[in-house]
Amino acid sequence: MTEYYVEVRNLVKEFLDKSSGSVVRAVNGVSFGVKKGQLLTLLGPSGCGKTTTLRLIGGFEIATEGDVLIDNVVVNDQPPNKRPTAMVFQSYALFPHMNVFENVAYGLKNKRLNSQEIKSRVSQMLSVVGLSGLEKRYPSQLSGGQQQRVALARALVVEPKVLLLDEPLSNLDAKLREQMRIELKKIQSNLGITSIYVTHDQLEAMTLSDMVIVMKDGIIMQQDAPQMIYRYPSNKFVASFIGKANFLESTVISCHESVCKIETASGAVLDVNVREGMSFQPDEKVYLVLRPEGGRFVKPEDGILRGTVITKIYTGANAFFEVKTDHGIVSVEIQNPASLILPEYNETVGLSFDSSTLSVVKYE
Amino acid sequence: MGVASLPRLLGGDEMYWVKQMKRIWNEPMLLAMIVLIWVLLAVFVLYPIIMVGLKSFEPKSGVYGFGVYRTLFSKRYFVTPIINTLKLGVTVASVGVLVGYLFAYAITKVNIPMKGLFRTIATFPIISPPFVIALAAILLFGRNGVITRKFFAGIPPFEIYGFWGLVIVETLAYFPTAFMTLEAILMSISSDLEEASLSLGSSKWRTFWRVTFPLSMPGILSAWLLVFSQSMADFGNPLILGGRYHVLSVSAYLEITGSYRISYGSGLAILLLIPTLIAFFVQRYWLSRKSYVTVTGKPSIVRALEPKFYVKVIFTAICLILVSTIFLFYGTVLFGSFTKLWGVNHTLTLENYKFAFTYNWEFIKDTLVLASIATPLCGILGIMIAYLVARKQFPGRRAMEAVSLLTFAVPGTVVGIGYLLAFNQKPLLLTGTALIIILVFVFRELPVGVQNGVAALYQIDRSIEEASLDLGSSSNQTFWRITLPLLMPAFFNALFTAFVRSMTAISAVIFVVSGKWNLITVRILGAVGNSDLAQAAALSYVLIGIVLIAMFVLRFLTMNFSYQTKIRRAIS
Numbered sequence: 001m002t003e004y005y006v007e008v009r010n011l012v013k014e015f016l017d018k019s020s021g022s023v024v025r026a027v028n029g030v031s032f033g034v035k036k037g038q039l040l041t042l043l044g045p046s047g048c049g050k051t052t053t054l055r056l057i058g059g060f061e062i063a064t065e066g067d068v069l070i071d072n073v074v075v076n077d078q079p080p081n082k083r084p085t086a087m088v089f090q091s092y093a094l095f096p097h098m099n100v101f102e103n104v105a106y107g108l109k110n111k112r113l114n115s116q117e118i119k120s121r122v123s124q125m126l127s128v129v130g131l132s133g134l135e136k137r138y139p140s141q142l143s144g145g146q147q148q149r150v151a152l153a154r155a156l157v158v159e160p161k162v163l164l165l166d167e168p169l170s171n172l173d174a175k176l177r178e179q180m181r182i183e184l185k186k187i188q189s190n191l192g193i194t195s196i197y198v199t200h201d202q203l204e205a206m207t208l209s210d211m212v213i214v215m216k217d218g219i220i221m222q223q224d225a226p227q228m229i230y231r232y233p234s235n236k237f238v239a240s241f242i243g244k245a246n247f248l249e250s251t252v253i254s255c256h257e258s259v260c261k262i263e264t265a266s267g268a269v270l271d272v273n274v275r276e277g278m279s280f281q282p283d284e285k286v287y288l289v290l291r292p293e294g295g296r297f298v299k300p301e302d303g304i305l306r307g308t309v310i311t312k313i314y315t316g317a318n319a320f321f322e323v324k325t326d327h328g329i330v331s332v333e334i335q336n337p338a339s340l341i342l343p344e345y346n347e348t349v350g351l352s353f354d355s356s357t358l359s360v361v362k363y364e
Numbered sequence: 365m366g367v368a369s370l371p372r373l374l375g376g377d378e379m380y381w382v383k384q385m386k387r388i389w390n391e392p393m394l395l396a397m398i399v400l401i402w403v404l405l406a407v408f409v410l411y412p413i414i415m416v417g418l419k420s421f422e423p424k425s426g427v428y429g430f431g432v433y434r435t436l437f438s439k440r441y442f443v444t445p446i447i448n449t450l451k452l453g454v455t456v457a458s459v460g461v462l463v464g465y466l467f468a469y470a471i472t473k474v475n476i477p478m479k480g481l482f483r484t485i486a487t488f489p490i491i492s493p494p495f496v497i498a499l500a501a502i503l504l505f506g507r508n509g510v511i512t513r514k515f516f517a518g519i520p521p522f523e524i525y526g527f528w529g530l531v532i533v534e535t536l537a538y539f540p541t542a543f544m545t546l547e548a549i550l551m552s553i554s555s556d557l558e559e560a561s562l563s564l565g566s567s568k569w570r571t572f573w574r575v576t577f578p579l580s581m582p583g584i585l586s587a588w589l590l591v592f593s594q595s596m597a598d599f600g601n602p603l604i605l606g607g608r609y610h611v612l613s614v615s616a617y618l619e620i621t622g623s624y625r626i627s628y629g630s631g632l633a634i635l636l637l638i639p640t641l642i643a644f645f646v647q648r649y650w651l652s653r654k655s656y657v658t659v660t661g662k663p664s665i666v667r668a669l670e671p672k673f674y675v676k677v678i679f680t681a682i683c684l685i686l687v688s689t690i691f692l693f694y695g696t697v698l699f700g701s702f703t704k705l706w707g708v709n710h711t712l713t714l715e716n717y718k719f720a721f722t723y724n725w726e727f728i729k730d731t732l733v734l735a736s737i738a739t740p741l742c743g744i745l746g747i748m749i750a751y752l753v754a755r756k757q758f759p760g761r762r763a764m765e766a767v768s769l770l771t772f773a774v775p776g777t778v779v780g781i782g783y784l785l786a787f788n789q790k791p792l793l794l795t796g797t798a799l800i801i802i803l804v805f806v807f808r809e810l811p812v813g814v815q816n817g818v819a820a821l822y823q824i825d826r827s828i829e830e831a832s833l834d835l836g837s838s839s840n841q842t843f844w845r846i847t848l849p850l851l852m853p854a855f856f857n858a859l860f861t862a863f864v865r866s867m868t869a870i871s872a873v874i875f876v877v878s879g880k881w882n883l884i885t886v887r888i889l890g891a892v893g894n895s896d897l898a899q900a901a902a903l904s905y906v907l908i909g910i911v912l913i914a915m916f917v918l919r920f921l922t923m924n925f926s927y928q929t930k931i932r933r934a935i936s
Binding site: 058059060079080081083085086087089090091093094095096097099106107110111136137138140141154155158 | 825827828830831832833834835836837838839841845846849850927930931934
């Protein structure tokens, strides 16, 4: 028995790359668990193995090595139709020859429920996703957002133990995506359904998840709650993939409990919080992670960096700057810019960063 | 991404294979289907062809060696047809592709009038019996032909029996294949590319030679090889119109049915098989990969650029000439079917049809019965194979696809001789039965179903089926509830094509017909042989009539049983 409802142990998936004849490890020893009722996100750039991992859990691929457990049962040899999972596909995969009702009822018919029950459960689910009244429509007559809801309803109505979502929002336009994101979160937490969500959109991952796993090249880079991932990225890749980041080469002077004193390449000495359990050696080379939104302008002689403004873009809610320093170009984002007096193009400025946004990662 | 070392790879692969097999074992239906299809393909596709090969190495019964081939390559009597066939194939392919390209270019890229009409007429030769055009040539240019009599005082302007006659007839019969291949290719060349070239300062002429033409090159080669194979394999036209110009298919037939030298017939058939097989594999596995045009599923934008007036006139004229020739040929046969005695007495009469439906009724009935039995079997088997090949993972999948498409490449003559050799002894004694004709129909037209099915399956997003599995349907249930309904349009299309091709087939079935079970096409050839041209014409039109009826049935089926119609109804 484990504390997890869904668990993946040392999962490996190899593909034969036909063009080169070599074996490619799309998933390379991935292990994680999801607690009951939680939503876990697999996040990473394309080709990182996140979708393959999801498909292994759903049973659409056969794992080269490793186990998938759902509710403490090893499901490795179960085909998809025997697994207690339901998937929402990126393309929605609605049956084009069936109307909305038939699509949603499809999985229930496989469970041999009587038609009365099917009818009531379908209409209940359609009202949950806000599609009541569209039962007779065919997928080709629905908008993208509506198709998305049908796909979600179809997966939810069979009451799976685990809901799998493969980039479900990626085909929607920006506005609709934002709206569906919020709605999805509401439905998921109201129903309390254990979910695994795949996306390459970090914003989606941050808003939806109880737990985020960042993957790269088939390997897990970090698994943490969203705020922890953002606050304490475990390496340079995660720091730049989650949010935006500037990196400044630095050297550790000393560490005491969860605070390290470091000296930056620009000569500034400052204290940075590090995550409990993380340790750096004195004289170790590290990167100081500077979040653009933590930056502010100070007098050139103050601050940890100085440079010249080379870009100034005003977007309304934010103002975006690029400052050319001796240690590379540093970007800075100022929120609510109307309330501040901001430097002009070509002006020499000093840069300071809010200490709660600073973190340190290993040099690589 | 990690690359595993070799030993690990082998170990892992073996494990994977075991896992794959384990999944197949878990689906006994699937396993049974794979085994069944392999048995059918082995017995009815591979075995007959192998028999032809073996027979060609057995000059005399019980004696084995290269004797047959030594004779074939040394005796003038045999060498001539080999050279003739290749010469005819190359000429017809070249002329056919030129004509097909002009026609396809006119329809896709030059904004000519009456495009739809031209297109329809150009596809006539595909759905009609192949030798109707040869028949028309005789009615027009033969010794008793109208043109010969009316314009040349009874002396033929040129010898229609022979090489040039065959070139004309086969070009008309097979250019539609080139046209359809090239039309697809030209359609897929986005006019954005041509407009880009124009905007960069190239003239239209230069744009054609530097952009359009190079991009369509793979299609041109492809079309050339297809027409070449068709001409090589043609049997009906050379038999009627060859005269003293012998080609391989006819020679093989005459060796077997005339001289009873089955080994020599088999040897000739193998010589016919080799170039067509090469053409097939080059076209399918090499050229198809060379194509510059990527099929994205999104239709590329084809706007016909408004051409100069004289260009339009030239292209329209070319199309008009071609189409009127086709019209003239088919019209002549139609007219011929209503005349008393062609060339002598052109009084209109219904006698020929009366005769067809009384004395030749048996032939019509047999053809209809046999083709109607074979077609659904062929369609179902084809779709089953397509499904396995496109959707399932199992060892030998690619080989299954290649074998099931093989009969496309194998000339009918080879298949016919193969069936003759393979099924004339127990336990598979089928000679003279209806079953052997049905089997020829089924396995000869099998690729139609497989190709249609595979094409349709590749267009159906795989995750649609995965969604069904995911929601608790077994892979069997998924096939019946999801895949099959979506495949219906392709299935009906395959049925129609298989039916039409079976109705009009000649080269393979001529070896397996019997006194008891005979076919219209064979009867038509007989009528031409007896110079009963009017009867041949009438029977040809009976065939065309049946094909047209089949077309309406297809329309009806698609209208009533495809999901697209259901959706359209729901909308309105």
